[in-house]
Amino acid sequence: MIPTSAITNMQSRKFKEVEHYQSPSRDYFLLPFKFHRISVEKEVIVNEVGDFLVVPTGTTTRIVAGEINSGSVSDQELYADLIANFFISESALPDLIEVLATRYRTKKSFLDYFTSLHIFVMSLRCEHTCHYCQVSRVTSDKNKYDMSRLHIEAGIRLMMKSPNPHVTMEFQGGEALLAFENIVYAVEKAKIEAEKYEKKITYVVCTNLALLTDEMLLYFHENKMLISTSLDGPSFIHNKNRHKPNASSHQLAVEGIKRCREILGSEHVSALVTTTTLSLEYPEEIVDEYVALAFRNIFLRPISPYGFATRNKDRNKYEAEKFLEFYKKALGRIIQYNMDGYFIREDYASIILKKLLTPFPVGYVDLQSPAGLVNNVIVFNYDGAVYASDEARMLAEMNDFTFKLGTLGENTYEEIFYGNKVAALSEVMTNESLPGCSECAFQAYCGVDPVFNHATQGDLIGHRPTSSFCQRNMEIIRYLIALMDKDKKIEKIFRSWITGKS
Template structure:
């Protein structure tokens, strides 16, 4: 066998080859992700992004970007802290300040305090997440003692702005307790120099005219539910009289007249039935005069887990529903009717502004404990509303204490809180730490535990990850259209163009 040795060409190349072969810059931390067949996105540590042709990230990493030949891109990379001409960027203190701003939601600690004022409910929704009881069982109302103890804990929060939210069951079935709690909390808020906001979560069916003066006097916000047109809402949110939709619409009209447009909102829950009617659901919200809609999937807790035929679906099916409904929302905006999708708006605020958002599910460290705490009707304290729902399935993994028995430090800094804290920052979770969308997403130890058996989770099969990655990618893809980006910016400012 004859060995053939190929000689290398020793001929010198032109000087430009050597000048541009490797650029003299330093890489700063960034991540990248393909968003369509032509483009990829680069994202730095504070969420600044550049949408560039596929292959650009590789060229940057191999230092193939030239100040001369790629001048515009080169200086975009410099100004947005993707690369630096110095080992330590001259404006590193600016980057530090911006990172602190992104995480400033941690400065004041817990704001939202949920009081489960009653488990009683006159609805029998098949997707109920809280294992409600019938409306005649008043032993499932929160006692005045537990209300007082919950208020004591709430007033110890270092946050000067706190929210007291009443949930159920159906909260209005225990309206006397709400009246007591509001008056008591306002007295304590004065003593502790707190600014306090009140919210009642209700299906509106038990709303009576004599409740409205108190609600108005104390500027209480109403959060209700609307699953779409009557044929969807009445089937999803069942009452013996099959009139849930009619009572909801009547309640919305009463609240708007008495409290004003800004003090009433509605929330959608997406069931298998809903998946077939994305356009009709958006149309219903527009017909009822809403300027926002929250397209959210069912959470895998409580009674919702017992009826898989109605409540369980693949993430891909929900995403198809979401995109179809979203297209309808964009179309309404293009035609001059301002309506935003709330989940996208939260993500867009993280993408397009330097400020943090208060939405619990998209925070890192997670919003549980840091932003929200739940006091159950029976005095048990949970790390989040979802943690309370899990407890209704007899799993108390996320119970932090008991009112009247546990101190503030036991609840917020105890061993259970520390265990949860090991799994609530996406910067340190495998699959999240290298994800380009990390800055816009969050961590959810409760959902990980409920769906995958542990708080850490496994990203390749994680429904939270699958949903958020595709929605974020979808939003970036849409933003390439300047007219849609303009609509998005109107959503985050709250003003139609």
């Protein structure tokens, strides 16, 4: 029953005069765009395909009010930019609307071939005891935690059913090298199947490098395999974060990186930083370590809220603001190295910059809409369970199987990729239609992560104002735009990061 007070309010509420709802008289038509204030003096406007303009604060109000005058000397350049970048049009339907449509399709072309990245968790065993481990690793003597060859074969069969002609087969752990014989088995089996299905396969091994042997290096070289490792900074940080009993994990990682470069080539070796509370105090030292080891790129990423990381809150839990402070200081150091003549890029910024400055899509799962889970990545766990993403697999190690899609050898490709769970997920995988995202100026540059939302907020859609995913991405995107607007030298450096030309 409606309260009497509510009825009284409805009866007393009056519509404004019709003139209030009429559009202002303009010499142009508005096209869809969003806006965001990036500083006191400046705001950025962004159209549907991610083209942006940095303009004086208040310009959005003037555009909407129809106050931009093509005949005014002060507005001529702005008017031309607004027309050229599809913010306004001189006709109800722009003459070049098909160009805009083509650019939108190009931005979304990562969907054309469906799943590319297939992660095989070869073993849960590991000889490190990293306090931020995102999977509940087991000690190295528990062989029952290796992926069986039946599951390896079933995973390869599903990979071959992907419509994508170029797939990536990534071996993870635990420590993947503890199951090296099974890696060899998987690669040889995949090579045979790839010939049948006319697919190209890229092989990636994720490893801490502590167990690397000459035999392994020779095999990786013969098969043009890529190596992804972890380097959290100088030894006093890395050894604390990535503890190995009775050994220096930092020394083993550095030696392994050098050996891989000698045999495989520098372009076949990459490293990642995981930022703990200890790391937050040393942004410049971490960057310096990467430069000292002659890296040309560094990927600064926050801790993930999964697995062991959640059990060590004192060392692993921090607010988004703390990470952003760390990130900006580290990015400043990286920019300074570039200004001094040493080319090194920050990978997360580079991904965002590609979305900002080019018409092309990116393959990074966390910054895709529709979300990259299933569309771009699938995970085959050591026990045969199939998950929608690597983070979904990590969540399962906390006994949350929300994103388990099936089991290798038991469920068909259609049941896994087109089943009820994926159908339900697809409703929350597009940020164009999510509350808080649909009206955000940075929507075109961001992504959506229902697994993160579920893990941190207990909801697949999530609540944007309290989401650390949202807070981090909004501020990093704003900061990158503001830096480019402030200093053209920085913009030139940023453009070199996405072209690879210093």
